């Protein structure tokens with residue numbers, strides 16, 4: 001569950017002050033999926049980074065699963081970030097590691113010594129079982145993004161933030177990836193917030209918000 005109240009975020013760029021987010025309000029019930037649209041530069045990534053605890057708001061409140069982010073100290077923020085999954089436009093896979101190693105890398109850090117029981121079913125659902133020994137550069141864009149999704153989901157996140165995960169994919173692959181991502185999140189009751197430029201992908205989501213001039217239209 002995500003609740004945002006009167007959120008403001010200002011960028012101080014030398015002499016220029018830019019109100020990126022201006023009294024933003026939002027409510028996403030538990031397990032629901034939100035698509036976030038808006039023109040380039042409207043503040044979508046900034047907003048996602050605030051929700052993910054990577055940037056701090058200037059005022060207002062952001063509560064995720066009843067945790068007020070501004071009240072968390074550095075250690076609590078680090079624990080919070082462990083419970084979220086991040087999916088990126090450029091996949092952010094480690095090119096020197098195989099697909100299998102990429103998927104398991106963060107899990108091994110978060111759950112040392114624990115068997116990844118979800119690994120095999122997840123890999124199968126994402127159709128990656130024949131690619132486990134490949135290196136990322138040997139995969140198509142869609143396959144690389146499915147590795148990014150497997151990596152995020154394996155960590156049993158409570159919430160997933162995806163920043164234009166289909167930005168590098170064609171229309172057909174974009175639909176396949178978003179359909180898979182929303183289905184997998186639904187099965188696991190995971191909140192999903194996805195930034196996209198594509199209105200055609202919003203059918204897969206419970207809520208659609210468009211960011212303009214610092215607030216939602």
Ligand SMILES: Nc1ncnc2c1ncn2[C@@H]1O[C@H](COP(=O)(O)OP(=O)(O)OP(=O)(O)O)[C@@H](O)[C@H]1O
Nearest residue numbers: 011013018020038039040041042043044045046047
């Ligand atoms: N590190 C930074 N320093 C200064 N200004 C920044 C920084 N990052 C982003 N901005 C500015 O903040 C505004 C919002 O950027 P943001 O990346 O959140 O937009 P966006 O909606 O995600 O854009 P896009 O769709 O192009 O990715 C833009 O005007 C951008 O130039």
